[in-house]
Amino acid sequence: MTVVVGNPKPASRTLTAAKLLASALAPQSEPTVLDLVTLGPALLGWGDPAVAEAVRTVRESQVAIFASPTFKATYTGLLKLFLEQFDGGTGLADVVAVPLMLGAGPTHALAPDLLLKPVLTEIGATTALPGLYLSDRTFSEDGAIERYAGRWRPVLTALASKVSGGEVANHA
Template sequence: MTVTVVVGNPKPASRTRTAAGLVARGLRPDVEPAVLDLVELGPALLGWGDPNVAEAVRAVADSKLVVFASPTFKATYTGLLKLFLEQFDGGTGLASVVAVPVMLGAGPVHALAPDLLLKPVLVELGATTPAPGLYLSDKTFAEDGVIDAYADRWGPVVRALSRSTESVNHV
């Protein structure tokens, strides 16, 4: 079972990365998530055929659960995450992946952004997105209990689906 966190924050080792790791561990406490901090791929995301980007795409597509995380920039997810998502084939690129969209922001004004903006792209790429997107306060996510409540509510669903895609892919 592979659980991956994809971080679309242009700052390395960001709060977005920390929050996404907590979400992944909350949803699948039995698996230590791999972390793909997209800022490390940098300008290689601007073209096609870079071997490091291709390997990152393969690793994400082969994962059973992926937490896609971004800060809220200009009312949506970052261009960095968009560049990475453009590397996947439409309809099939994430076909065996259970995906969870997570976004962080300074206030509640963009609370629907994960569901309205990020989730449709993940679905377009073939991902299964059984839970609502998660919007977190970038200042209080570590102690406000929102991640724990989300994991308690949606963890059983995500675990069941990520296990079922694992067994289907190994038959």
């Protein structure tokens, strides 16, 4: 599993939440973590070796969590710059993507499904699971991650094995 974090602040709450979600969804393994802020200006162009390696890491993952804080009612430009590195339609083929967003209140609770999921689908990810929206202040103690993982872990496990085996077409 790979965790991709698009928060412009290093070592953010978004990073913490994404790692907690990864651990809850796949408790038997340690996720690979890509904190995109470490790539900085390299995301603005094409051909940077560190960016290419990050893209390769995500492409080779069975499951990738894409995490962002809610900025101006959507995901961050930092995450968008990274997602632009993937080819449309096939860039995330064979990857099950889980959209995760954090915010200050419930106003943007649908943002993971309405804003982040469509771009992940556009670049070829299987996005069958609902996105998860967390309160940036209470996610570590409110039980939302555990409830989500308890409900969706079996589905994710089955789906990831079928997608990586080529048995499932990409869908939303």
